[in-house]
Amino acid sequence: MSIIEAITEIPAEHEKNVFGQFDQHIKKIERTLNVTMILRDGTLKIIGDAVNVSKAKEIVQDLVKLSMRGNTIEEQNINYALALTMENTDTGSMVEIDKDCICHTINGKVIKPKTLGQKAYVDAIRNKMIVFGIGPAGTGKTYLAMAVAISAFKNGEVARIILTRPAIEAGEKLGFLPGDLQSKVDPYLRPLYDALYQIMGPDSFAKNMEKGLIEVAPLAYMRGRTLDNAFIILDEAQNTTPAQMKMFLTRIGFGSKVIVTGDSTQKDLPSTQKSGLEIAMKVLKNVEDISFCHLTSKDVVRHPLVQKIVNAYEEYEKKTSAQQRRRQ
Numbered sequence: 001m002s003i004i005e006a007i008t009e010i011p012a013e014h015e016k017n018v019f020g021q022f023d024q025h026i027k028k029i030e031r032t033l034n035v036t037m038i039l040r041d042g043t044l045k046i047i048g049d050a051v052n053v054s055k056a057k058e059i060v061q062d063l064v065k066l067s068m069r070g071n072t073i074e075e076q077n078i079n080y081a082l083a084l085t086m087e088n089t090d091t092g093s094m095v096e097i098d099k100d101c102i103c104h105t106i107n108g109k110v111i112k113p114k115t116l117g118q119k120a121y122v123d124a125i126r127n128k129m130i131v132f133g134i135g136p137a138g139t140g141k142t143y144l145a146m147a148v149a150i151s152a153f154k155n156g157e158v159a160r161i162i163l164t165r166p167a168i169e170a171g172e173k174l175g176f177l178p179g180d181l182q183s184k185v186d187p188y189l190r191p192l193y194d195a196l197y198q199i200m201g202p203d204s205f206a207k208n209m210e211k212g213l214i215e216v217a218p219l220a221y222m223r224g225r226t227l228d229n230a231f232i233i234l235d236e237a238q239n240t241t242p243a244q245m246k247m248f249l250t251r252i253g254f255g256s257k258v259i260v261t262g263d264s265t266q267k268d269l270p271s272t273q274k275s276g277l278e279i280a281m282k283v284l285k286n287v288e289d290i291s292f293c294h295l296t297s298k299d300v301v302r303h304p305l306v307q308k309i310v311n312a313y314e315e316y317e318k319k320t321s322a323q324q325r326r327r328q
Contacts, residue, residue, distance in 0.1 A: 006046045006053045008060055010039065014067040018060065025063070025078050029056055032082050055085045058092070065095045076301055080115055083298055089116075102144070103151040106201035111147040117299035118144060124291040125259060130249070132237075132281065133261040135295025138306040141261040142235050146195045149231040149259070153213075158257065159229040160213045163192045164248075166239045167218040189216050192235060219244055228253030237262035237277040239269055245276025265313065 010018060019026045019039075026037050035048030035056045044060060046053050059081045063073055071077075077094070084091045097119045102111045113119040118140055124131045125148045133141040149161050167189075193216060196205045208214040219240065234240070234248055237260045252258055262277045269275060284290050297310040 002050055003048065004050050004053055006057045008044050008046070008057050010042055010044050010060070010064055011068075012042055014064055015039065015042070017067045017073050018063045020073065020075075020078075025073060025075070026060075028075075028078050029059060029082065033085075058090075059085060062091045062094055066098055069095075069098055071098065076114065080298070084116075102147045103154070103199065105199050106204075111144075111199070113144065114140075114301050115299045117293070117295045118301070121293040121295065122148060124293050125257070128289055128291040129256075130252070130258045130260070130284075130290045132277075132290070132292045133259060133295065134264065134277070134281070134292065135299060136263055136265065136297060136310045138300040138310070139295040140299070140301055141263075141295065142191070142233070143195055145233050145259040145261060146192070147199060149233060149257075150196075150199050152231050152257070158231045158255070160215065160231075162227060162230050162232045163189075163196075163214075163216045163235065164219050164222055164233070165189055165192065165235045166237075166244060167220070189218070192216050192233075219248060222248055222251050225251055226253045227251050227256055229255035230257075232256060232258045234258070234260045235262075237280075238264050238267045238275050240276035241269070242274055242276045242279040245280050249280070265317070 029035070030037055033048065033052040033056050035046055035052050037056070037060075038045045038047070046056050046060075048056070062081065063077065066077065067073055081091045081094060084093065093116060097113055097116065100112050100119060100122065102113075102122065104110055113122050117135075121131070121133055121141070122144055125145060131145075133145060135141055146163070149158075152158050153161050193205075196214070196216075200208075205214065209216075219234070230253070232252070237245065239262075240248070248260075249258070260277070260280070262275075264275065264278060267275055281292060285292065297314065300306050300310060
């Protein structure tokens, strides 16, 4: 194994962003790739095995490009860059992904995909009539879909936005709560409200709600309707029954676009009840203009601990299913 040195430049104004607090970003790259990095006067020297030095240099250069585009480099960026390089995937794709701006929040924050999986998901939403976004918590399934929906609404591509979720416990366990049915199911719809507030702002959201241009409702309210010229998002689809999923998908009218999001590992239905999402994946897999996007733990963009939790549960479920197969 030959030890080599490589040099790359880091502009002084981007050093702190790229290195992270207490140099945590660079230290993580050093540990993972087994290289040593030394910064002097804006010049970063990388020492180690030729292959790993090349990978480290590529990561650092792409992080500098991200920083120059106004991004705050976070641990998620480092983890994803390392994951890409371990798979021998060009980390420069991070910079290309960063160029895709979906819309801005009310505070001016840019909403954009952060991983290749999220980029493929956003592209599918733009190009297909029905898209199923399937993956674990924290992969941005609902948030990105809502960002694209709001962008389409503001650009006049659709006349209204309809957001829906199954409220599977509204009939019984929430019965003690005061108020009408809407008040009882609001806890299930709160995550959708929160995302709308963040992207649109409370005032704009309230005005469009009053006009009926934005509707947030339980899935049961969709029965018997035909939804034309609308952007429709069904969230938590793993909690639908096959009958509910069929009912929902057959509401689609002309000029509409539908996004169905769900995580098959977080099903709240009774153990004997089949999920409408799982049935739809089998029934519709070969239907034209329907896309299935499978996001993974690599696409988690919440706190890094969420990614570790998802991975831990995946490993546990694999071991459990393997043990059950051996017993059978």
